[in-house]
């Protein structure tokens with residue numbers, strides 16, 4: 332039987348090149364190897380955006396369109412909306428009966444968000460999101476979760492919940508394994524460690540050619556380079572990081588030319604803007620085709636959600652049977 336992969340994103344904004352480099356690129360490959368489920372995590376987005384649900388509403392379709400544009404193929408992958416699978420919420424409630432607050436406090440994301448270990452102001456939904464993550468993974472019996480090394484504790488929490496459930500009741504849940512891969516992080520246009528829409532340092536996947544060129548043009552490069560012949564330090568320049576991400580084959584050449592003062596920053600930027608645009612061109616074509624038939628995106632989401640719901644109902648039936656709550 333084919334392994335089943337679950338991946339997804341919180342739908343709080345349009346996706347950008349950082350998402351592409353870090354995960355979307357690999358998802359397009361995964362869909363050919365595994366049965367792939369892609370979650371539009373709108374409920375999880377509420378943990379931080381409950382005051383502005385309208386942002387989430389807009390972005391369910393934006394993110395779905397980004398997925399389709401990068402090449403996630405609805406014929407191969409099931410794209411679905413989290414809140415339209417009520418069984419996920421139901422499983423979350425059941426699991427929460429046997430997960431201690433203390434174990435949630437040790438989750439790295441929860442820990443990082445709590446101010447100096449003070450959990451008093453933390454919302455219950457946020458504190459419990461690792462439980463809802465376990466429900467996302469287990470409702471469809473996903474066996475593989477693509478993660479970077481640093482995200483292993485998140486998967487461990489789900490594995491613990493599965494083991495506990497299977498031990499308490501009957502072994503009906505599947506313990507997922509991490510699919511550890513590189514999760515490259517793309518630095519922001521401002522040189523900060525991460526590209527992020529909220530930091531305003533991102534190139535969105537739906538950018539036009541002109542927007543890409545304009546954003547790249549404004550990037551601050553090595554301040555030591557005043558003249559083209561000044562030796563540069565590519566390791567501190569965001570443009571060089573983009574060369575490594577999008578023009579790997581010629582990034583050594585750029586490194587040499589920069590350090591020897593043989594290339595000007597303007598020419599270096601034009602090369603990378605061109606490469607990024609070359610990468611985005613097929614996405615632009617696919618996006619334009621979907622935008623001509625906007626109903627098609629809704630149909631894809633509904634069909635994917637229906638498919639996921641069938642599995643969710645079956646898992647819920649097994650869970651209730653295992654617990655003896657099948658009256």
Ligand code: SF4
Pocket residue numbers: 552553556563564565568569570571585589590594595596597599600
């Ligand atoms: Fe950055 Fe390229 Fe200029 Fe070197 S030549 S500082 S890598 S933009």
